[in-house]
Amino acid sequence: MPARKTRAAPAPAGAWDWVFAPRRRGEKRYWLAKSEPDVFAFEDLWARPDRTTPWDGVRNFTARNFLRDGMRLGDQVLFYHSNADPSAIVGICEVVREAYPDHTAFDRNDPHFDPGSDPAAPKWFMVDLRAVRRLPRPVTLPDLKARKELAGMALLRIGRLSVTPVRPEEWRVIMAMGDR
């Protein structure tokens, strides 16, 4: 019998419904946003005026839906360095402006130009994120993988997405790891 590679079962349909469920009054939700530090590091965000940046260039429908339909003002966002040594959650941001059209999609000279996005019917969106604080101890990808409480984390399940949801329980575990 040939060795068969085991693979985590794909997330069932509706697995991320909770992300879009109605909120209790004042409920805050949690997210993770990825960036390659060579391109845009947490330190770069920290150096921006008001420590704020538009989170542009998201060109994946699932990530867009999380960003456009899920993220709300005041939500907390883990800032993750991907393709880094080590890849790690290094800081915390918050959503300071909810989704609005990503104008870089309209710009022929922008690397994220998408002729399929029309200003009259924008296809891609962005939010504004403001850096809140650096994590005292970055939480690396191996750290995350080592915690069984985090096995269901979207980052580990659908890791390519630039924006993923984080459950409150996952947020608490990660804060206990890095925010001290």
Add this chain to the structure above:
DNA sequence: GCCAACGTTGGC
């Protein structure tokens, strides 16, 4: 509508 080819992401 199917599916092969191709491109991207990002861990390793």
Add this chain to the structure above:
DNA sequence: GCCAACGTTGGC
């Protein structure tokens, strides 16, 4: 640098 995991594209 390699490759797994997908998403997208386009021929049919």
